[in-house]
Amino acid sequence: MAANELKDLIPMSEWLPGIKRPLIIAGPCSAESPEQLMQTAKEIKVLGQVDIFRAGIWKPRTFPNNFEGVGSIGLEWLREVKKETGMPVATEVGSVKHVFEAIKYGVDLIWIGARTTANPFAMQEIAEALQGVDIPVLVKNPLSPDLELWDGGINRIYAAGIRKLGAIHRGFSTWGKSDLRNTPHWQVPIELKRIHPNLPIIGDPSHICGNRTMIADIAQRAMDFNLDGLMIESHCNPDEAWSDAKQQVTPTRLGEILSGLKIKTEHTSDEKFIRTLDELRSQIDMYDDQILNILEARMKIAEKIGLCKKENNVSILQTARWSDIINKMVEKGAGKGLSDKCISEIFQSIHEESINHQINVTRD
Numbered sequence: 001m002a003a004n005e006l007k008d009l010i011p012m013s014e015w016l017p018g019i020k021r022p023l024i025i026a027g028p029c030s031a032e033s034p035e036q037l038m039q040t041a042k043e044i045k046v047l048g049q050v051d052i053f054r055a056g057i058w059k060p061r062t063f064p065n066n067f068e069g070v071g072s073i074g075l076e077w078l079r080e081v082k083k084e085t086g087m088p089v090a091t092e093v094g095s096v097k098h099v100f101e102a103i104k105y106g107v108d109l110i111w112i113g114a115r116t117t118a119n120p121f122a123m124q125e126i127a128e129a130l131q132g133v134d135i136p137v138l139v140k141n142p143l144s145p146d147l148e149l150w151d152g153g154i155n156r157i158y159a160a161g162i163r164k165l166g167a168i169h170r171g172f173s174t175w176g177k178s179d180l181r182n183t184p185h186w187q188v189p190i191e192l193k194r195i196h197p198n199l200p201i202i203g204d205p206s207h208i209c210g211n212r213t214m215i216a217d218i219a220q221r222a223m224d225f226n227l228d229g230l231m232i233e234s235h236c237n238p239d240e241a242w243s244d245a246k247q248q249v250t251p252t253r254l255g256e257i258l259s260g261l262k263i264k265t266e267h268t269s270d271e272k273f274i275r276t277l278d279e280l281r282s283q284i285d286m287y288d289d290q291i292l293n294i295l296e297a298r299m300k301i302a303e304k305i306g307l308c309k310k311e312n313n314v315s316i317l318q319t320a321r322w323s324d325i326i327n328k329m330v331e332k333g334a335g336k337g338l339s340d341k342c343i344s345e346i347f348q349s350i351h352e353e354s355i356n357h358q359i360n361v362t363r364d
């Protein structure tokens, strides 16, 4: 994918006074009452590890008649939290009205939820409402692993002049049962980072997991992939939470999770490490070149097969042969420690390319 540059983004460390990398945003899924919000905020504040306090005020729910958030009154409670604890506060917006309300009540950071990012009309309206506003805006990935839709939403906010801009990786919806609520598909945020190296990406283990037990692992994975921060849902009494109870942790547990994180950096100045890495990378470069040469040679043979087939009126697609190849390769790959997914995807791509080469050389 071609890089559409997001120039002049303001570094995350300058978004708000005192924030650090990794940026930690935590708080309840929803604001429920002034007491619940203040109690949670105070317990989170004493950890000394959280940069920004979050709470959902408007909740986009899948079914009607579920708790849809307390609405604007919750912004007054958030303002109290900010006054009492000194923590900057953040909430999700999904409409122009939400943007105006959040700004009116002095919310310090807003994010746009997955369902909203998936809707370009909503994104455009929100972007226009944000013109001239100087607060950080984070865009969650859309529900489907559609990088362009995510990037498109980010670009709409950027075009409105927002330069304190970031993304949130909250995983992707899937059909069927899985240990995780939303599949992470890490290659999607990794690709977003590649095309926009200056765009901070925050991991959202709560929504990826949908349960409490795996949050620490997924948070660590986000750090291993060099994401710039974490958003974790925390509630003073998670079992009684009005929304997403299963994935919220107590502030105490949040503190343990954060203390247990091994924070990684992408670079180091250790010379021995740099030398070893350079040496190993030159070996990888050599193998990558070999892979390309082998692919080139394979395609040349496929082209010859294509020409023979044309002369003999034989179809390009040979299902039995193709099925034989993929089964054989997956089995052999397993013996070499290569996953079924990896081998299937590689050979599907090779087969597609082979067919395209045959189509091209046999075109009249």
Ligand SMILES: O=C(O)C(=O)C[C@]1(C(=O)O)C=C[C@@H](O)C=C1
Pocket (backbone or CB within 6 Å): 302, 305, 306, 316, 317, 318, 319, 321, 322, 325, 350, 351, 354, 355
């Ligand atoms: O074996 C063939 O008939 C080919 O054309 C080669 C090849 C491949 O690339 O492996 C390509 C297309 C067919 O569907 C099956 C296999």
